Each structure stands twice: as structure tokens, then as C-alpha cells.
Amino acid sequence: MSTLDGYLGIGDSVLKKVLERGIDEAEVYVLAVRSKVVEVQNNELFLAHESGEVGLGIRVVLDKRIGFAFTNDLRDGAVKRAIDGAISVAKVSAREEKWEGFPYYSHYPEVEDLYSVKLVSTELDQLVELMRNHLGEVLQDKRIHIVSSTLEVSEVTRVVVNTRGLNLGETTTHSIFAVDVVANDGTDTSPVIYREALSRTELPDIGAVMKDACEYAIKSLHPVKFDRYRAPVVMTEYALYELLKYTLTIALKGDSVALGRSPFTGKLGEKVLSEKLTIVDDGTMRGGISSSKFDDEGVPRRRTILIEKGILRNFIYNLYWAYRSGTESTGNAHRGFYTVTPRIEYSNLIVQEGDTSPSEVLEELSYGLLVDNLQGAHSSNPETGEFSVVAVPAWIVKRGELLPVRGIMLAGNTYELLSRKVMYICRGLRQRANLLTPWIVFEDIRVIQK
Amino acid sequence: MSKENDVQYVAELLRGCIELGMREGASFIDARAELCTTFYVELSNGVVTAIKQGIERGACIRVLYRGSWGFSTTSVLTRESLVNCVRSALKAAKALAVRARAEHRVYTLPSCEDYVKASLALDPRSVSTSEKVRDLLEYHREIAREGYVKSVIARYSDEVGAKVYVSSEGRSIVQEYCYTWFHTWVVGREGPVVASVRDSKGTIDGYTLWRKWPQHEIATVVKERLKKQLRAKTPKGGTFPVVLAPEVVGTFVHEAFGHLAEADLTLSGSAIRDKMGKKIASELVTIVDDPTIPGAYGTFKYDDEGVEARKAFLIEKGIAKELMVDREYAAKLGTSPTGNARAESYRVWPLIRMRNTVLLPGDYEVNELFEGIEFGYYLVSVRGGQANLDGTFQVGIQEAYEIVNGEVGDPVRNVSISGNTLDTLMEVDAVAKDFDISYGRCGKGQTVLVSDGGPHIRVRRIVVGGEAT
Numbered sequence: 015m016s017t018l019d020g021y022l023g024i025g026d027s028v029l030k031k032v033l034e035r036g037i038d039e040a041e042v043y044v045l046a047v048r049s050k051v052v053e054v055q056n057n058e059l060f061l062a063h064e065s066g067e068v069g070l071g072i073r074v075v076l077d078k079r080i081g082f083a084f085t086n087d088l089r090d091g092a093v094k095r096a097i098d099g100a101i102s103v104a105k106v107s108a109r110e111e112k113w114e115g116f117p118y119y120s121h122y123p124e125v126e127d128l129y130s131v132k133l134v135s136t137e138l139d140q141l142v143e144l145m146r147n148h149l150g151e152v153l154q155d156k157r158i159h160i161v162s163s164t165l166e167v168s169e170v171t172r173v174v175v176n177t178r179g180l181n182l183g184e185t186t187t188h189s190i191f192a193v194d195v196v197a198n199d200g201t202d203t204s205p206v207i208y209r210e211a212l213s214r215t216e217l218p219d220i221g222a223v224m225k226d227a228c229e230y231a232i233k234s235l236h237p238v239k240f241d242r243y244r245a246p247v248v249m250t251e252y253a254l255y256e257l258l259k260y261t262l263t264i265a266l267k268g269d270s271v272a273l274g275r276s277p278f279t280g281k282l283g284e285k286v287l288s289e290k291l292t293i294v295d296d297g298t299m300r301g302g303i304s305s306s307k308f309d310d311e312g313v314p315r316r317r318t319i320l321i322e323k324g325i326l327r328n329f330i331y332n333l334y335w336a337y338r339s340g341t342e343s344t345g346n347a348h349r350g351f352y353t354v355t356p357r358i359e360y361s362n363l364i365v366q367e368g369d370t371s372p373s374e375v376l377e378e379l380s381y382g383l384l385v386d387n388l389q390g391a392h393s394s395n396p397e398t399g400e401f402s403v404v405a406v407p408a409w410i411v412k413r414g415e416l417l418p419v420r421g422i423m424l425a426g427n428t429y430e431l432l433s434r435k436v437m438y439i440c441r442g443l444r445q446r447a448n449l450l451t452p453w454i455v456f457e458d459i460r461v462i463q464k
Numbered sequence: 465m466s467k468e469n470d471v472q473y474v475a476e477l478l479r480g481c482i483e484l485g486m487r488e489g490a491s492f493i494d495a496r497a498e499l500c501t502t503f504y505v506e507l508s509n510g511v512v513t514a515i516k517q518g519i520e521r522g523a524c525i526r527v528l529y530r531g532s533w534g535f536s537t538t539s540v541l542t543r544e545s546l547v548n549c550v551r552s553a554l555k556a557a558k559a560l561a562v563r564a565r566a567e568h569r570v571y572t573l574p575s576c577e578d579y580v581k582a583s584l585a586l587d588p589r590s591v592s593t594s595e596k597v598r599d600l601l602e603y604h605r606e607i608a609r610e611g612y613v614k615s616v617i618a619r620y621s622d623e624v625g626a627k628v629y630v631s632s633e634g635r636s637i638v639q640e641y642c643y644t645w646f647h648t649w650v651v652g653r654e655g656p657v658v659a660s661v662r663d664s665k666g667t668i669d670g671y672t673l674w675r676k677w678p679q680h681e682i683a684t685v686v687k688e689r690l691k692k693q694l695r696a697k698t699p700k701g702g703t704f705p706v707v708l709a710p711e712v713v714g715t716f717v718h719e720a721f722g723h724l725a726e727a728d729l730t731l732s733g734s735a736i737r738d739k740m741g742k743k744i745a746s747e748l749v750t751i752v753d754d755p756t757i758p759g760a761y762g763t764f765k766y767d768d769e770g771v772e773a774r775k776a777f778l779i780e781k782g783i784a785k786e787l788m789v790d791r792e793y794a795a796k797l798g799t800s801p802t803g804n805a806r807a808e809s810y811r812v813w814p815l816i817r818m819r820n821t822v823l824l825p826g827d828y829e830v831n832e833l834f835e836g837i838e839f840g841y842y843l844v845s846v847r848g849g850q851a852n853l854d855g856t857f858q859v860g861i862q863e864a865y866e867i868v869n870g871e872v873g874d875p876v877r878n879v880s881i882s883g884n885t886l887d888t889l890m891e892v893d894a895v896a897k898d899f900d901i902s903y904g905r906c907g908k909g910q911t912v913l914v915s916d917g918g919p920h921i922r923v924r925r926i927v928v929g930g931e932a933t
Contacts, residue, residue, distance in 0.1 A: 056732050059564040061813060062556035065537040067522070085519040086539040092519050099517035106594045108511045139559045146563050161732040161853070196733050196853060203733050205854045273508060273615055275651060353502075353518055393848035393860025393880065397651060397658045402880040402929050404850075404858040421856060423882050423929045425701070462701045462929045 018171055021046055022183045024070065024088065025175040032074060032097055033177070039075035041116050041180075043310065044068070044173040045352040052141045054163040054193075057153060059146055062138055069352040074100045075115075079107040080334075084353045112337040116176040122314045127301035128186045130215035134169045141165050141217075148220045157235075158228050161206060163193040165220065174312035182312050188303060191218040197231035204234035205406045205420070208252065208387065212303045212445065230386065234407045237420040240463050246382035246437060247424065247459045248375060248411065251444040254365075254451050256391035257401070261428035264396040266293075266320050267358045268331035272339050275397055277429060281326050287429075288436040289324040290368065297345055297361030304361040304448045311347040311356050318344045324433070332358045365451035368439025372453050375438055377414040383461070384409045384416060385424070399429035423462040431456050471499060471626045471638055474523070474541055478630040481525060481550040486632050488554055490527045492570050493632045495550075496768060497523035497541065498810045500625025501589060505597055507618045510604045512597060522810040523628075527553040531567040532560035537811050571794035571801050573771065575634030580765050582640035584670035588622040591671050596620060599674050600646075606683035607650060612694055613687070614658075617649040622671070629770040637770050643761070643913055644673050645903070648682070652690040659693035659877060661686050661862055662847065666761050666903030666913065689845060689863045696875035699864070701929045705840035706881065707833045707867065707922050710900035712843045712859065714916030717751050718821045718906065719849035720857035720885040722916070725753075725778045726804070726816040726908075727793035735855030735886060739784045745889035747782040748921075750824040755803060760915035761903050762819025766803065769814055773803030778821075779889070790816050808910035815908055823918030826895030833894050833922040840867040841928055843881065851885065858882040883927045896920040 025042045032040040051063040069086035074097070081104025085096040145165055152158050171185045192210040196203060209227040211218035249257065270276035278286055287293075297315030299305050306315055311333050319327045331339065332347035335358060348359030376384065385405040394401040402425040409416040440453040478495040485493045499521040506514035523546060524537040534557025538549045560566065588596075600620045607616050622644040629637040646665045651658065663686055665677050708716065724734040731737065736744060745751075755763055755773035767773050769791050777785045789797060790805035793816065806817040834842070845863035860880045866873040901917030 055728065058566055059532075059560055060566075060568075061533045061535055062560045063535040063537075063813075064552045064556055065535075065811065067537070067539045067811065069520075069539060082514075082516040083518060084516065087519050087521050088540075096517075096519060099519075102593045103515045103517055106512065106597045107515055108513075138556055139563075142559050142563050159733055161729075198733055203735070203854055205852050205856070275615060353516075353520070355514055355516060389852060389856070390848065390850045390858035390860060390880065390882075392850070393858075395658075395660060395878065397660060400878050402858075402860065402878065404852075404856060404882050406852055406854075406856060420854070421882070421884065421927075423858070423880075423927070425929050460701075462927065 018183045018185050021171050021173045022181060025173045028070060028072065028093055029175050029177065031093060032072065035097060037074050037076065039115060039177050041073045041174065041176040043071045043349065043352060046171040047168060049166055049168040050138045050141060051164060051166045052145045054145060054149055054160055057160050059142065059149065062142055064138060071352045072096055072100045073355070074104050075113070076101070076104045078109045078111065078113045079104045080110060080113070081107060082355045110337070114337055116178050117180060117312050117333065118178045119180055120314050122307040123298045125298050125300060125305045125307060125315070127215050128305055130187050133167060133189055133215055133217065134187045136167055136217065141167065144217065144220060148224050151221065152224050152228050155228065157197045157199045157232060159196050159198060161194040161196055164191070166190045172310065174308065176312065180312045182308050184307050186306060187214060189213050189217050191220050191223060193224055193227050195227040195231045197235055199235055202235050204231045207231045207234065207407060210446065214301045214303065230407065233409065233416055234418045237418045238410065240410055240419045240422055240461065242381065243461060244458050245461050246379060247456045248382060248384045249454050249456065250386045251446040251449065251451050251453070252387045253385045254454060255446040255449050256388040257428055258449070260391050260394040261396050261399050261401065262432065263360065263363065266329055268329045268335040268339055269358055271329050272335055277397065277399065278326055284326055285324045286326045287321055287324045287432045288434070290436045290439050291321055291324055291432060292366040293321040294319050294364045294366065295330055295346065295360050295362070296364055299362045302362040309345045309347040310349040313343045313345045313347060315345045315361060330358055330360065332356050360448055363449050364443070367441055367443050367452040370438040370440050372440045372442065375440060375455055376411050379411045380413060382411045383422070384411050394428065399427040401426060401428055421463060425460045425462060431459070471628060474499065475628045475630055475636060475638065477543055477546050478523065478628065479636065481546050482630060482632050484547065485527055485550045485554055490529050490554060492528040493525065494770065495523060495525045495630050496810055497628040498625060500623055502621065502623045503588065503596065504621040505600060505619065507600055507604055509615055510601065510608060523549065524810045525550045525553045527557045528568060528570065529554065529557035530561040532557050532564060533568055534558070534560065535813055568792060569795040570791040572633055573635060576637065578637045580639040582642050584642055586671040587624065588642065588644060588671045589624055603679040603683060606680045607686060610687055612652045612654045612691065613650060614653045615651045619647045621645045629766065631770055635770045637766050639764065639766060642670055643668055644671060646673055648686060650686055650690055652694055654694040657694050659690060661689045661693065664903050668759060668761065668763060692863065692875035693877045696877035699841065699876045699879050699928055703925050704928050705837050705922065705924055706926050706928070707840070707842045707920060709844040709920055710898065710917050711845050711902050712861065713823050713918035713921055714902045715846040715849045715859055717823050717918060718818060718914065718916040719859065720851045721751060721889065722753065722818045722821045723851055724853070724855060724885065725787050727787040727789045727797065728816050729853060730787050732853070734853045736784055742784055743782050744784045744886050745779050745782045746892040748826055748895045749779055749782055749889055749892050751779040751821065752777055752824060753788055753804065753818050753821045755819040757820045757901065757915065760820040760901055761913040762915050767805045768807045769805040771801045771803040771805065773819065776802040776804065788816055788818065790814065806912045808912055812910050815910060817908060817912050818906060818914050820901065820915040822901065822916060823921065825897050825899045825919040828894045828896045830896045830898055830920045833896055833920055834867055834872065835870050837867045837870055841865065841876065841879065842867050842872050843879065855885045856882070857885050880929050881926050882929060888923060888926055891924040891926070892921050893924050894922040
């Protein structure tokens with residue numbers, strides 16, 4: 015397709031304008047996104063949506079001072095103002111003594127299944143049709159209420175050009191389906207059940223995901239009383255995502271370490287978590303939702319072992335924090351949009367699966383909790399790992415039987431859970447956003463019930 | 465071309481697109497454009513770690529065609545691009561119309577032409593990059609003096625620009641706006657104890673932040689908060705009487721109650737769906753979503769659907785009175801619009817969002833609230849909060865104290881409160897005279913700036929959790 019060449023051309027021409035200003039170290043990042051979206055709200059097909067956006071971010075370096083500005087107005091005048099902005103910003107920025115420049119051309123991994131012509135040529139009409147059919151099917155059950163649901167297909171082009179001759183472009187596709195369901199049988203309303211599915215090359219199996227969400231919503235009706243103060247807890251990928259997002263995943267980032275905010279600072283090579291846990295960041299995973307050839311600074315994607323059988327092996331870095339820490343970028347620069355500078359983010363964060371079958375765990379637990387999501391995890395303390403969250407939706411597990419419970423609070427410390435209380439790592443990777451994890455069973459968490 | 469001319473030119477282009485779309489059979493079309501400049505700086509431990517300037521412009525067009533909605537957005541504000549934009553919105557609406565028998569309606573309004581100028585004490589665009597950085601560094605210097613302060617993040621941002629709203633009803637509105645925002649996150653350590661504190665401030669009248677809250681004043685509050693946490697004990701879990709300070713009340717009325725009264729969430733089964741007109745709170749409780757509070761983030765004349773913003777009385781003396789609506793829910797519920805439709809940017813559809821959600825003050829003196837509490841907690845400042853549609857909530861607290869025999873006692877840390885919102889509102893047995901608001905960001909898929917607040921209140925019983933395993 016000629017569009018990739020077009021965006022590379024925009025990057026080159028802006029870089030040339032920067033060079034004309036006598037600046038010899040700069041980078042231009044161009045992002046172009048085209049999306050088709052269908053939205054359901056309150057049981058109805060609510061909206062069909064097409065959007066297009068092109069914008070660019072400019073980084074200039076003046077004597078090791080980095081400036082950044084962005085614009086989505088690509089007319090000459092606006093681009094000139096953005097370059098001026100980047101220069102004014104560079105002048106007040108701190109001198110980064112350890113800055114060693116933007117990357118040179120390198121070897122880039124070949125990652126398969128990141129683009130599908132078939133996916134991207136799906137017409138909006140087809141997406142509408144699909145959503146309508148599956149919606150109609152689950153709404154046969156009058157207890158089901160689809161609060162909201164979205165189906166999106168997007169094509170994303172990223173271009174990174176810099177004054178060290180880098181000139182990279184990549185176009186990828188993805189599709190995301192998400193749904194929020196509640197059940198109401200006239201006497202009780204369930205909490206919201208959230209489910210999502212993501213793919214690089216295909217439309218997700220909307221029917222299966224919707225049915226799963228509906229099943230769990232109905233299973234959440236008519237709660238019973240929970241009467242223990244401590245219990246073993248089975249956490250699903252949705253609960254784990256919340257638990258880890260505000261604690262462990264912050265602690266394994268190079269910036270937290272450099273700033274002394276990570277409890278893992280200075281502990282490389284030490285055992286910090288349970289030996290049952292191996293955690294990897296893999297930006298080269300075939301078809302991975304965050305896989306690509308290069309990160310948002312043009313550094314090749316790679317596979318980085320973070321925790322190996324409980325032992326801390328690596329942190330993840332972008333260029334800036336790698337230079338500051340005297341190490342190399344792990345290819346984890348992420349922008350999300352052209353309006354922001356690259357920060358450190360996981361590509362595909364993978365918790366290695368274990369060998370316990372999830373259904374056996376549920377069968378064998380004589381009295382425990384199955385927790386499918388956590389509320390309030392963002393108020394966790396990333397430095398200490400302390401958390402105090404509402405487990406919702408949650409069920410008592412009694413030898414395979416699931417009984418819904420509400421108003422359950424879990425309190426504890428994420429790092430202590432992950433180091434001393436891991437009972438089982440289950441079989442089967444499940445995905446929530448860019449986290450791939452099996453269910454994990456913790457042996458003993460403090461529970462407070464109203 | 466001057467800024468004002470540029471905005472008027474875009475408005476004219478959009479009016480042309482609307483005419484074109486109406487000729488092709490649409491029943492309602494509206495369009496929004498935004499043209500703005502942004503600035504953001506972040507200091508980590510006194511060093512600039514992130515700083516940027518930006519130029520953003522773009523537009524979106526909504527088309528209602530035979531009861532179905534189509535939507536399209538673009539970042540290119542040329543005649544050609546906007547014509548494509550209205551065509552693809554129309555195409556999207558038609559794709560839905562032939563498959564879904566939707567009957568979306570909007571509450572229509574009379575034609576209106578208005579230009580709302582922002583009156584700025586000092587335009588942030590006229591303040592140099594280096595001056596903004598200097599002012600933020602001043603805060604850093606104030607806070608970094610204490611030995612127990614281990615790391616400080618300080619952020620400042622501003623966004624100045626104009627929004628254009630044009631509709632097929634003949635409404636044509638331009639609103640200038642200006643937001644500034646300050647946020648800090650400070651981590652302290654003393655011996656083995658680590659604690660952190662967050663705080664935010666904001667303005668809507670220009671570069672006035674440091675005049676309203678001088679750097680040393682913010683720093684003093686944050687340092688005190690941190691010091692107390694470092695020396696605090698962990699709370700006993702259980703059910704206790706509590707006194708909530710305005711910041712906690714604000715988060716509670718916003719997170720725990722406010723979302724339940726956003727009409728889209730109410731109708732999808734929130735805990736107050738069947739409770740309108742009924743008593744759902746103590747008669748001391750009146751909660752208003754008020755777009756007129758001077759200087760608050762959620763204060764504006766028109767919302768992002770070009771609707772005049774008015775106060776929404778969510779709870780009046782304990783009775784569930786009205787919901788926050790957009791044009792569509794106003795039509796659906798047969799109520800008058802409240803002006804609660806807000807969009808994060810031109811890239812997204814406006815949603816029903818809160819503005820300034822507050823609990824109105826009562827008659828008590830603040831110190832009276834503590835009287836008679838044998839043992840309880842005084843909760844002063846919030847780390848974060850979240851709630852579910854079924855009316856369960858959880859709020860994390862970053863500054864809290866024991867109340868022992870009617871007196872504020874030792875600080876406690878890692879506290880959170882949780883429970884059922886309506887049960888909790890019923891348990892409010894005293895509301896004080898004071899009043900304060902906070903500045904925050906609310907996420908509902910999109911992020912918008914909101915304020916919330918109220919007076920000190922007392923709750924007879926609430927679940928307090930947080931003791932570590």
C-alpha cells in the first residue's frame with residue numbers, strides 16, 4: 015500500500031525542516047489511525063463510527079537537552095510552530111548527561127500475524143450485522159442487560175525517522191471486542207461482568223465472549239453470606255490484571271527502579287517472588303496484541319525475562335531510562351498516541367502457565383473464593399504493595415459449586431501474596447489487555463465482609 | 465488568520481456540511497470542532513522529566529438518520545475533509561438504520577447564536593515556557609526540604625482554546641476555555657515505613673494557580689499529610705462511625721453516588737433505577753451537580769451538545785429527584801435537558817458526565833460532628849475511589865485519624881472504606897456548615913475534568929478496611 019510510503023514521506027519532510035533550523039539531533043514520529051467501530055448501549059445498537067487521525071511528534075535535542083512538541087495540523091505554519099515549541103521546550107529541559115542519542119538502524123525481528131488485509135477490509139456494515147446477530151441471541155434471555163459493548167477494527171501506521179538515518183515504518187491491524195453485562199431477574203441485579211477479546215488478524219469470537227459474560231452475570235445473582243476472615247482465593251485474569259497493574263508491573267519498570275520507587279531496586283539476581291512464578295515481556299510474540307518489529311523509538315522489540323522461577327532477572331526500559339540507568343533499552347518505549355513522549359510500557363506481559371487445571375482447583379477447594387475482578391485496585395500503594403480492594407464479582411467456591419457473594423473486601427500486600435502465598439499457577443493462558451496470565455490461586459487472603 | 469477568524473471559518477465550514485447532510489435525508493445533525501494549544505510539564509525530584517507543547521484541532525459530526533446514529537471524526541479541518549466526514553457519518557448511520565429498528569431521538573432546542581469569551585486573568589499562552597517551569601520548581605523546593613521526603617513528582621498542564629458547536633436546529637455556539645492543572649505525588653520514608661501522598665489543584669480563569677494556592681501552602685499540607693502517615697498505625701478492620709472531610713465527601717458523592725445518577729447508567733440498572741421520587745438518603749442529604757460554581761472545573765455555559773447547562777438536583781433532602789441527562793436521555797425520559805453531555809475531545813462521542821458534584825452544607829459546626837463518638841475514624845483525604853452499578857463502593861484514604869471519645873486522635877494509614885452507597889447515605893446523621901471543592905479527573909472511558917465537594921459530614925456506620933495480611 016502506498017499509504018505507508020506517504021507517512022514515511024511526511025516524517026522525512028518534517029525532519030528536513032528541523033535540520034534546516036540548524037538542529038542536528040532530532041526524531042519525528044508519525045502516527046496514522048483509521049478505525050471502524052460499532053457500539054451497543056443498553057441493549058441497543060447505538061452507534062456506528064468511522065474515524066481517521068494523523069499527527070506527529072517531534073523530539074529535538076540541543077546539547078543533550080530534549081524538547082518535544084506535537085501537532086495534528088500538518089500545514090507548514092503549524093509544523094513550524096511545533097518545531098519552535100520543541101526548541102523552546104528543549105531549552106528549559108534538564109541536560110541529560112547520559113543521553114547517547116536516538117538509535118541507529120539495527121536488526122529487527124520478523125513478527126508474524128500482525129496485519130490482515132481481510133480484517134481491515136471488513137466493512138462497517140458487516141460489523142453492524144455481526145453485533146446485531148449476537149446481541150439478538152443473548153437478549154433472548156430476558157434477565158440479560160448489555161450495558162455497553164464495542165467492536166472495533168483498526169489499522170495503525172507508525173513511522174519513526176531520526177537524524178541517525180533511521181527510517182522505519184510499520185502498519186498493523188487489530189480488532190477489539192468488549193462487553194459489560196448485568197443480569198436482573200426482577201428481584202436482584204448482578205454486578206457488572208466485563209469481558210473482552212483481542213486479535214491482530216481476526217474478528218474476535220463475539221458470540222462466545224458474550225455468552226461467557228452472560229453466564230457469569232446470571233451466576234452472580236442472589237448472593238449468599240460469606241463468613242470467614244481469611245480464605246484461599248482464585249484470581250482470574252481480570253482480577254490479576256487489576257492486582258498487578260498498580261503494584262508489580264510498576265515495580266518492574268526501569269523508571270520506578272531508577273527513582274527508588276520500586277521495592278525491587280538493587281535486587282537483580284535475588285529471589286523476590288515465589289519460585290512458581292516466571293514472568294516475561296515478549297514484544298515478538300506471534301500475533302501478540304502489542305507485538306511489533308520496533309518500539310515507539312525505533313528500538314527492536316525483544317523478549318525479556320523479568321522473573322525467572324521467582325528470581326528477579328530484568329527490568330524493562332525505554333531509551334531515556336536505559337541511558338540514565340547505564341543499561342540498554344529493552345524495546346519497551348510506548349507512546350499510545352502522537353501527543354505523548356515515549357514512556358516505558360510492557361509489550362505482551364506473560365505469566366508462564368502452571369500445570370494445575372482450573373476446574374480441578376475449583377473442585378478441590380473446600381471453601382474459598384473465586385474473584386473475577388477487583389474494584390479500587392488503583393488505590394493500592396505501589397511502593398509497599400499494600401492493597402485494600404472490593405472483590406466484585408466474586409463467588410464462594412465449595413467443592414466445585416459457585417455461590418455468589420457481594421461486599422467482600424480483600425486486604426493485603428501484593429508482593430507478599432506473590433512471594434509467599436502462591437498455592438497454584440493454573441494451566442492455560444488467558445488474556446486481559448496486554449497481560450497473558452493463567453488463573454492464580456493464593457492460599458490465604460484477609461477478607462472483610464460487611 | 466487571527467484565532468477568532470479561524471474559529472468562525474471552521475464554524476462556517478461545519479454549517480455547510482450540516483446543510484449537505486440534511487439534504488441527504490438526515491433528521492438531525494450536529495458538529496463540534498476544537499482548536500487548542502496545550503502545555504504540560506512534569507518534574508521528578510526537581511528535574512524536568514517530561515515537557516511538551518501541542519497543537520490540536522479536529523472535528524466530529526453526528527448524524528441521526530431514521531432513528532440511527534452515525535459518527536465520524538477527522539483531524540483535518542479543510543472543506544474537503546469535513547465533507548468526507550459528514551458523508552462517512554451518514555454512511556455509518558445508514559448502515560445501522562437498515563439493520564436496527566432503532567428509534568433514537570434527541571431533545572431539540574431553539575436556534576441560538578452565542579460567542580462565550582473566556583475572561584482570563586492571565587492567558588497561559590502569554591506565559592513563557594521557562595516561567596511555568598520556574599513556578600513549578602518553586603513548589604519542588606518547598607517540599608523537598610524535609611529529610612523524610614524521598615521523591616517528588618510535580619505536574620502542571622494547561623489547555624487553552626475554543627470549542628465550536630453547530631447543529632441543524634440553527635444553533636451556532638463558540639466557547640473559549642482555559643484549564644490549568646497541578647498535580648503532585650510525593651513519596652516519603654522513615655525507617656522501614658514508606659508512604660505516599662497525592663494532591664491536585666486547578667483553575668479555569670487563566671494562569672492563576674499559584675496566586676490561589678501559593679507553592680509553600682500546598683507544600684505544607686502535603687508534608688504534614690506525609691509525616692502523619694509515616695508515623696501512623698494501621699486501622700482495625702470493621703464497622704465504625706466516621707467523620708468525612710470535604711475531600712472525602714466529594715469523592716464519595718462523585719464516585720459512589722454520582723455515577724448511579726448518570727441517566728445512561730441508571731437505566732442500565734444502577735442501584736437507583738427504581739428509586740426515583742423515593743427516599744434514598746437521610747433527609748440531611750442534598751446532592752447537586754452544579755455547573756455554576758465559580759472557579760470549579762465543571763463550570764461552563766453550554767455542554768458538548770450545545771445545551772445550556774443547569775443545576776441537576778440529584779437528591780433533595782433525602783429524596784431521589786432527578787438524573788443527569790444528555791439530549792437523548794432527556795427525550796427518552798421526557799425531562800428537560802441538564803447539560804451533562806461532555807466529550808474528552810472531538811475524537812469521541814459526548815457521554816453523560818458529571819460537572820461539579822457536591823453535597824450541600826447543613827447546620828452543624830464541624831467540631832460538633834465528633835461529639836459522642838467513642839471510637840471511630842476521621843477521614844480527611846482521598847487516594848482514589850471506585851464504585852459499581854449495584855451501589856457498592858470503595859474509597860482509598862491517604863489521611864485519616866482515629867476518633868477517641870469525641871477527639872481526633874492518632875493518624876492511621878492504608879485505610880479504605882467500602883459498603884453500599886444508599887445504606888451509607890441513610891446513615892448520614894450530621895452535616896456541617898463548611899464547604900470546599902476539589903479538582904479531579906473522572907474516567908468513564910473518556911477523561912473529563914470535574915470538581916466535587918461538600919461540607920464535613922458524619923456517617924453512623926461504615927466498613928473500614930485496610931489492615932495488611
